[in-house]
Amino acid sequence: MSIKLIIDSTADISETSKKKIDYIVPLTVNFGSEEFIDGVNISNYDFYKKLQISEHFPTTSQAGPDKFLKIFNQIDKNDSAIVITLAANLSGTYQSAVLAAQDYDNIHIINSESVALGSAILIEYAIELIDQGLDLEEIIDELEEKKKKIRILGIFDTLEYLQRGGRLSKAAAFAGEILKIKPIISIITGEITVPAKARGNKKAISIFNKELSENCDINYDLPFSFGYTGLSDENLVNYFESSKDLWTESYDHISIGSVVGTHAGPGAIAIAYFKN
Known part of the structure; x- marks a missing residue:
């Protein structure tokens, strides 16, 4: 049995850490009628180029339950998964993950209570704990405690x-x-x-x-x-x-x-x- 790590695309993690993430659920970035999938068909560099020249102020759309379900269906029943999302009070993405996971006993959702760099360091800590070989409950308890800090x-x-x-x-x-x-x-x-x-x-x-x-x-x-x-x-x-x-x-x-x-x-x- 292995522990999979699933995050959303708002976490600003390093390229080295990305290699240890099993799945990244993308959010959507909109400039007026133009829609982009965060981290897929718009990079951070291209986002800032558009931010400076576009007459439309960008908005981000939460990841819906369907995006999480698509990934959850790929998780082997003998494995477990930890999902870390940006703060629930900043986006509905966390609630989407909770809704998608309600029929999966092996999927565990963590509200990072942070965003961007903050979510990223919690994810990096999760990677360290998984690499150390801690069991699932120990990892979840440790992340829930440390995220408050x-x-x-x-x-x-x-x-x-x-x-x-x-x-x-x-x-x-x-x-x-x-x-x-x-x-x-x-x-x-x-x-x-x-x-x-x-x-x-x-x-x-x-x-x-x-x-x-x-x-x-x-x-x-x-x-x-x-x-x-x-x-x-x-x-x-x-x-x-x-x-x-x-x-x-x-x-x-x-x-x-x-x-x-x-x-x-x-x-x-x-x-x-x-x-x-």
Whole structure:
């Protein structure tokens, strides 16, 4: 008997980790009447190119139960599967997986209570636990416990896309752009908050690092991940260069996908980690 790992396409996992995933359930990205299958016929790079030039603000559609059923039917009855989805309060994808799994005793659904990089580090931890040979119940219990300690912290480079998505008024976005306001974004158990705002990149990085060093208590023994939005990782590379008192090296980093990228816009940087 083996344990299969199933995720949805919103998790920003590395190419190395992808090789250890058995199935990826794609969500749909829409630009007006144009529909794309996330990670199949639109890459992160192409998504950000369209985000900058399209007159239509993108939307993402949850994965329906049928997409999960198609995969569940391929799982051998002698095997088990763990399904990790993005936060239930951010998408109906988790509920779709639950509905699809109701007739399968060997399928176990986990609401990551996170998204993008946050879901990714929970998935990477699941891979580690499976590789260690833990039994199914031990893995599920450990993931359910550790997911409560995931935090995402990021800096948005622009307020334009929050305004385009209806999450910020046009007047507030305009004022923020004039004043070069950079919001610090935090995501814990699927809840998005803005713990601080800063004027300019230098101040934003200072506040960001203060949040990390004073309040966050990073567990370096568990997976953590850096990411960026847009066509270039320049802002993240610059962040590492200006933060050598906190990070002695420039860590591997990945492109953040459409779920966060839609509202962050290009130029954002983020880290996802487990708190001690």
